[in-house]
Amino acid sequence: MNRPGREVYHLPVMVTEVVGLLVTKVDGTYLDLTAGGGGHLKALAEVLDEKAGLYAVDRDPAAVQWVERALAGFLQFKKVIKAAFGDIAGVVAQFEEKTFDGIFLDLGLSSRQVDEGERGFSFQSDGPLDMRFDTETGTTAADLINILDERELGKLFKTFGEEKLASKIARAVVRERQKKMILTTAQLREIVLEVVRPPYQIKSLARVFQALRMAVNRELEELQKVLPAAVTLLRPGGRLAVISYHSLEDRTVKNFFQQAARGCVCPPHLPQCVCGQKPSLRILTKKPVTPQKSEIEKNSRARSARLRVAEKI
């Protein structure tokens, strides 16, 4: 796997595609809701002119600090704040601009977060079972692993990880935690390896860790909250671009875009519309945009990326 070194926070994915589809006005106002290492922000700053405004958000205080420094030299860059994008309305109240020509989401986690063992995101290194994007608050993965009952754990692994052996893994977790609390990624890894046989072990580990991360950070809830809120903050003709990295997220984005492009939510058996809802988006990517082969060769973490873009009507 190609991994950026520590001096590279994160290799941004599909930069050319994002910039090309998101930017409609070089003097416009843009909002990046997943600032990360600021790779997309920098690429945007480079094509925008000096009258443009670039705002950013990340839930991870380390990312916010990094972006403050990395973007400091760009006149277009106005502000980055630490917040969860699900609270976008409250977030925007802290910016000078309240509406945008483009809003961007690059879901999931950064390479820096994966590579720092002490964040607990990776089953490849030993660290505390944390997995919070926001290291200052909230429930950790260890809390969930030690508190949820067997049925809840099984449901979590199944729903967010689509893991076939979810119930067996949940049973093993509960059995092990009766002997000793499960506090590290290595402990959880061992439990999964006991239950799952080769050659499926790595895939199951990835699914179990993904499921926990999604639950800890309430990722689907955040996404479901941000999508409609983002549309209300877009100016007419403004664009919403979302990169997702697994099918649960991509499906959520796709369904939201389709619903917003349709407008009417009346049941199909009604002869005419009674809800009166008008379309609010025009979909610009009938199929999701995926990275070029050459990008995946350079950055294996790009391989599952799907970019969808829609324009406010």
Ligand SMILES: C[S@@+](CC[C@H](N)C(=O)[O-])C[C@H]1O[C@@H](n2cnc3c(N)ncnc32)[C@H](O)[C@@H]1O
């Ligand atoms: C894939 S990285 C973004 C990388 C970035 N585009 C770049 O070029 O470096 C995803 C980022 O989103 C942040 N994030 C995830 N969920 C979030 C949420 N609900 N609110 C705000 N930030 C979130 C993570 O902390 C992480 O830094």
